[in-house]
Amino acid sequence: MKRTLNIARAVLALAMVLIAGHGYAQSSLDLRINEVLVINDSNYVDTYGRRNGWIEIFNTAYNTVDIGGMYLTDDPANPTKYWIPKGDPITSIAPRNYVLFFADSMPTRGIQHLNFKLKEGGSLALFESNGRTMIDAVKLGPQKPDVSYGRLEDGGVEWGFLEKTTPGANNYTGVVVTAGEKFGAMDPFGVGMAVIAMSVVFSALILLYIVFKNTKKIYGINIRKLFSKPEVEVAEPKPLEEEISGEVNAAIALALHMYVNALHDHEETVLTIKKVARTYSPWSSKIYGLRNVPR
């Protein structure tokens, strides 16, 4: 019974350390194909004054991600179709920001101009710089002229035709309500906040209370004993444990402090002619500390 209890305690202690949600890496895998315009009749014009299909890539991370070295392709059989050159400032995508690529099959016009054009019913994919790991892909079904197809919210899961084309801007064009405003609307008198927040504060500190009430028991677990065969316990006379209070400790510490102070004299400042004996060591030898005359 005692052994089972010990195991349960050990498991509880381990669980506290190991219970964790999944984390989010902030890397090239945070890039998303965010919006695509396939048929551009009277929409966004590139720096050459031409209208072509375009692709918007969104950095969902909260740090800068460099898209340089990765691949864009419209052909699943050829993942390395367009290599995005490295080292250009355009390829460094700021946190929660965008970069545009023009699918005009004119790669000589700059690194944002791809060597393929987007087609209705085609597909589009972004591959890691190893040319094998797919970061994101989208199937392009039937398309409408000058209407972009994209994620309804930046980096979100749902795709659809967007009300407004938003190259290099937020896909969601409705009224943005901040978390604070939402909370305020739902909880105009702050009662909800008080209840939720106080529950969380109490839970955190109650958890600490429970843990520290039992800390001694937890770290007192004899791991070796847990996994060894149970031995016949021989009753040993337990030493009498006396709880020493903080006040007693303080009194002992003060007494020791006063005693040590009383012992102290000024021997560091006393001059002596007694020889100081030191054991010889080549490390402290003056000979080895001197610079040799160059030969």
Add this chain to the structure above:
Amino acid sequence: MEHSGNFLSFVGEHLGEFFTYTAFANLTAGHLIMICVGLLFIYLAITKEYEPLLLIPIGFGILVGNIAFTPGLKIGIYETGSVLNYLYFGVLQGVYPPLIFLGIGAMTDFSALISNPKLMLIGAAAQFGIFGAYAIALLLGFSPSEAGAIAIIGGADGPTAIFLSSKLAPELMGAIAISAYSYMALVPVIQPPIMRLLTNKKERLIRMKPPRSVSKTEKVLFPIIGMLLTTFIVPSGLPLLGMLFFGNLLKESGVTKRLADTAKGALIDIVTILIGLTVGASTQATTFLTAKSVGIFALGAASFVIATMAGVLFVKFFNLLLKEGNKINPLIGNSGVSAVPDSARVSQVVGLEYDKTNHLLMHAMGPNVAGVIGSAVAAGILLGFLS
């Protein structure tokens, strides 16, 4: 003769122009009021010794921030590229408060809390002040983010208040910081009447069990487990809680004395100087003297009162559940607000007024440091919900 006349008019013109650059020419009544506030802070710090380490830098910062100047010379704290603006960066981006928490962690002895963990709950109860002030701020018409930033004054924790307001309502940060530090300095004035009002003589005379001795292992485990548990629950409190517990581990591990000494010595001193001066300087009359600032001061006072009441009343309620001999003196309830160690000192002083031999300081330190953890957790919650 004509040449010398031209020269004199040239000198006169330029002296006149120079005068337009001086603070005398640009001075407003607001600047004068703020300069008086700065001088009052310095006076209180030097003569009354109210939080001098904070009020001297803040008070002098207020003087610095309210020297009227012609805009555009890269002088003011709000002018991009000015020296003060660079120093203010640490406040705006919330860099300084976690560094101060590192120092606080390296200074704090959590033994009182570890030896009597139930005192943690008092630290939690006192956080009612924050959420009471939040509700009142909403009623007064502040937006939820502003209300959250103002409410944290009730946590009685300057760095936390600066950290949260820099995230939720940067435009109110100066007023919030000044209000938080002012009330922290006034803890010995605000709390005793409330404590006396809410307790009877019998309760004030309760003697608590002396705290047990705490082993080194427990002290080392506390910051590790404390950090993991609290930040797993409120990850948004990580900058403050992480640094607080890290500083404490440096202290308690016993093997990083140099790092702990730096954290609680030179580092916290440097950051205190910078944060105090720049927060003070951010109170330029033009941006600070508004009706909102007055509201913030009123709400700050309300949150302190609510926090103190909540702490004392919670102990009284808790005592109903405790056996005779284990009861807690409600005079330590006030120390749940995290003005370390002032509120614990208030418990001690008020306790001694009724029983000269009943020393409450060590007991009050438990809820006091729990209050630091509690207010950081509360700040994390507000940040999580409102940012």
